[in-house]
Amino acid sequence: MATTIQMQVISTEELKKAVGYKAVDDHIRSGMVVGLGTGSTAYYAVERLGQKIKKGEIVDIVAIPTSTKTEHQAKTWDIPLVTLDTHPSLDVAIDGADEVDDQLNLVKGRGGALLREKMVEVEAKKLVIIVDESKLVKGLGITGAMPVEVTPFCWKRTMRRLLEVEAFQGCQVSAKIREDKDTVYLTDNHNYIIDLFFQKPIPDISLAARQLIEIVGVVEHGLFLNMADICIVSGMNGIRVVEKNP
Numbered sequence: 001m002a003t004t005i006q007m008q009v010i011s012t013e014e015l016k017k018a019v020g021y022k023a024v025d026d027h028i029r030s031g032m033v034v035g036l037g038t039g040s041t042a043y044y045a046v047e048r049l050g051q052k053i054k055k056g057e058i059v060d061i062v063a064i065p066t067s068t069k070t071e072h073q074a075k076t077w078d079i080p081l082v083t084l085d086t087h088p089s090l091d092v093a094i095d096g097a098d099e100v101d102d103q104l105n106l107v108k109g110r111g112g113a114l115l116r117e118k119m120v121e122v123e124a125k126k127l128v129i130i131v132d133e134s135k136l137v138k139g140l141g142i143t144g145a146m147p148v149e150v151t152p153f154c155w156k157r158t159m160r161r162l163l164e165v166e167a168f169q170g171c172q173v174s175a176k177i178r179e180d181k182d183t184v185y186l187t188d189n190h191n192y193i194i195d196l197f198f199q200k201p202i203p204d205i206s207l208a209a210r211q212l213i214e215i216v217g218v219v220e221h222g223l224f225l226n227m228a229d230i231c232i233v234s235g236m237n238g239i240r241v242v243e244k245n246p
């Protein structure tokens with residue numbers, strides 16, 4: 001007799017939604033100042049927050065968006081928005097990531113919002129990262145671009161400097177200016193993004209972060225080190241929560 005095994009296929013969207021909703025349910029309470037991340041996973045956290053505000057389950061909350069895209073989404077839900085200038089300290093921020101290592105160090109910014117994300121999230125008492133398990137890596141830098149936001153002025157010179165960073169030697173680094181259709185991609189801050197690609201993981205990420213920010217013309221980079229407190233990860237076997245090692 002033939003046996004049929006029924007496997008439940010979970011879509012990537014469902015995985016993203018699951019962590020976005022859980023982050024809001026577990027970490028956002030009435031009265032908080034909240035940072036809203038950017039990207040297809042953070043989208044679901046904003047959606048859940050909007051739903052809860054609408055139902056009156058969360059009240060007296062203000063939020064700081066990390067991009068114009070998130071700002072527009074938050075406005076469709078009537079989430080009250082403020083800025084870092086009036087609310088310099090956040091209770092919690094929730095955001096996605098492009099790569100997450102064992103120590104919860106991150107690569108962020110493939111969605112182009114790294115500067116505002118870092119400015120907002122560095123001020124959060126708790127940073128909750130939401131990802132599906134495809135984002136988990138052993139070493140940072142090899143699943144795709146490591147974005148660096150640079151001034152448009154003489155960006156080719158800045159790109160040359162990026163390729164010379166000592167911490168990248170041995171990683172076979174290459175660089176590409178980010179484009180949007182046929183033109184150069186512009187960030188919300190009217191800067192450019194240079195995407196760095198590595199053949200091997202960056203061996204010393206702390207040194208790399210220091211050397212990147214020292215380059216004149218670099219506005220910010222996508223290495224988010226020692227910032228995340230909690231990572232909520234979804235996979236085919238369910239959801240797990242990883243906390244930063246003390």
Ligand SMILES: O=C(CO)[C@H](O)[C@H](O)COP(=O)(O)O
Pocket residue numbers: 037038039040041042095096097098107108109110111112113114117
């Ligand atoms: O850093 C980001 C945007 O600048 C995003 O958080 C990151 O790219 C992950 O996005 P997604 O959840 O769509 O995979």
